[in-house]
Amino acid sequence: MNRRHPLASFCFYAMLIGGALIMLLPLAWMLLTSLKTYPEILSQPPAWLPADPQWENYRTVWDGFAYYRLFLNSCFVSGMVIAGTVLTCCPAAYAFAYCEVRHKALLFALLLSTLMLPAQVTVIPLFKAFAALGWVDTYLPLIVPAWLGGNVFGIFLLRQFFLTIPKSFIEAARLDGASEWTILWRLIVPMSLPAVLTVVIFTFLWSWNDLFNPLIYLQSEELVTLPVGLLYFIARAEQLTGGSIGQQPWHLVMTLATVMILPVIVVFAIVQRRFVEGVAAGGVKG
Amino acid sequence: MNIRRADQFTFWLFAGPALAGFVAFSLWPMLYSLWLSFCQYEVISPPRFIGLRNYIHLFYYDAAFWPSVKVTLMFTLVQVPLSIIAALAFALLLNQPVRARGFWRAIYFLPSILPQAAYAVIFGYIFQGDGGLLNRLLALVGIEGQPWTMSSDWALPVLIAMSLWAFGYPMVIFLAGLQNVPRELHEAAHIDGAGAGARFRHITLPLLSPVMFFNLIMGVIAALKVFDLAYAFSVTQNMPPGGPARATLFYGLNLYQQAFGFFHMGLASAMAWLLFLFVMVVTVINFRFSRRWVHYEN
Numbered sequence: 001m002n003r004r005h006p007l008a009s010f011c012f013y014a015m016l017i018g019g020a021l022i023m024l025l026p027l028a029w030m031l032l033t034s035l036k037t038y039p040e041i042l043s044q045p046p047a048w049l050p051a052d053p054q055w056e057n058y059r060t061v062w063d064g065f066a067y068y069r070l071f072l073n074s075c076f077v078s079g080m081v082i083a084g085t086v087l088t089c090c091p092a093a094y095a096f097a098y099c100e101v102r103h104k105a106l107l108f109a110l111l112l113s114t115l116m117l118p119a120q121v122t123v124i125p126l127f128k129a130f131a132a133l134g135w136v137d138t139y140l141p142l143i144v145p146a147w148l149g150g151n152v153f154g155i156f157l158l159r160q161f162f163l164t165i166p167k168s169f170i171e172a173a174r175l176d177g178a179s180e181w182t183i184l185w186r187l188i189v190p191m192s193l194p195a196v197l198t199v200v201i202f203t204f205l206w207s208w209n210d211l212f213n214p215l216i217y218l219q220s221e222e223l224v225t226l227p228v229g230l231l232y233f234i235a236r237a238e239q240l241t242g243g244s245i246g247q248q249p250w251h252l253v254m255t256l257a258t259v260m261i262l263p264v265i266v267v268f269a270i271v272q273r274r275f276v277e278g279v280a281a282g283g284v285k286g
Numbered sequence: 287m288n289i290r291r292a293d294q295f296t297f298w299l300f301a302g303p304a305l306a307g308f309v310a311f312s313l314w315p316m317l318y319s320l321w322l323s324f325c326q327y328e329v330i331s332p333p334r335f336i337g338l339r340n341y342i343h344l345f346y347y348d349a350a351f352w353p354s355v356k357v358t359l360m361f362t363l364v365q366v367p368l369s370i371i372a373a374l375a376f377a378l379l380l381n382q383p384v385r386a387r388g389f390w391r392a393i394y395f396l397p398s399i400l401p402q403a404a405y406a407v408i409f410g411y412i413f414q415g416d417g418g419l420l421n422r423l424l425a426l427v428g429i430e431g432q433p434w435t436m437s438s439d440w441a442l443p444v445l446i447a448m449s450l451w452a453f454g455y456p457m458v459i460f461l462a463g464l465q466n467v468p469r470e471l472h473e474a475a476h477i478d479g480a481g482a483g484a485r486f487r488h489i490t491l492p493l494l495s496p497v498m499f500f501n502l503i504m505g506v507i508a509a510l511k512v513f514d515l516a517y518a519f520s521v522t523q524n525m526p527p528g529g530p531a532r533a534t535l536f537y538g539l540n541l542y543q544q545a546f547g548f549f550h551m552g553l554a555s556a557m558a559w560l561l562f563l564f565v566m567v568v569t570v571i572n573f574r575f576s577r578r579w580v581h582y583e584n
Contacts, residue, residue: 120538
């Protein structure tokens, strides 16, 4: 079983490497385009490779179009969402894992059922409520739900992990006089770091990549996050270039896309093994 | 007795925020949007009850409703099977003995975690009619290109193609499922003279059916809710959302337009509830059918 025919081996590696190149091709084209000059974009057909890599494009985008501002906005929103998710999902998962109360299973099923609920169903009433509170065009509609256990999937994942910890640990800590709050943060969470990390990464991806919610709740250009900012930039460039797609400053658009994608790749490169295993575990058990 | 009291207190203290969030951000808006779906509500004046008129309007008079249903269903019917096949194929490939499996797995997984808005922008440039990368590659082998993104025949296939890069989640779940297939079964069948095809068909596939089912459900639900990809694509191509000629008017995009473009919030609420009901019906049907083909151990 383990020894392969050389031809089979060749086909295997050809498919593996060919597939990987196809997966990476869009990203490579994005990066190459981001290093070109505007004339290179406009020439017919556009240049394959940048003659002289234009790293200044990144400075132009960063300072000239104040993209550092949008980058910081995205960091702030994601950071607040992650903090709220961890601070409220861990206790909720603990409560559903270890506390004996009536109707607990029913409450948990209700909570989980919201995973089926499309965001489109809740967005109109929420928009109306947030508008009445004067929260539209602030970060509150993006952040506050996370501080109230908004990531139900996270609660589910953490609870699954907490349940694998023997109850005797908790009972021993209770006998030592530790409060439930202390047990959660000093004992259970440190023992569950892989699960907590998976939840943090999921929350980061969800919040950093989200277009739908920022598009609805944010209007001021200096408040928007990167995905919305990217589309604003494209729309404005279209006006300047008279709506011709061929005249778009694609080199700068791709520079923006790179700035937006890079943090995701960096985070993924650091934690990919654990994260991918977390995904697999969630799927196979669920 | 004391412990039970303490449990009550801890439970409500710890789960309280999440349960409050459930009421405030899921339960209440869900019920309120059901009520709004029976109202005329255009933001300027308070909601006014009009019975079933939103639903009747959608079914019989609205020009965009059925086209958006059609686009979404076509996308779902093509994209979900293709992405499951791709995920399974690459999971089988990565399940072979290979050096640095983690590295390859990471590369195949990467496109799935990147922002869909950025993907729509990059692919919009690749598929662009004049000077796009695809047309230039085709020209190298002597095929004349198309204005892919501007053609109402090609725009939806283009969106399906770009979404096929993101099969990482089902792939990883298949991979974990494959690792649960006992080796002895394969070896026994091999000794009995079963070829690779027969072993795949009679051992691997039945044992994978539970994860196949999970991937199918998740894939269908995600496909019915597509928004970011389609919206960003329209902006990139300098088209009104859903262009050209409603060829990419996904249901979620149409709903967004009705609610936040035209402020027909009552009508959009009716659309939201129809989507919700449809998601539930599809999930129930999937579960029903699953008894025929999903094989659970024990």
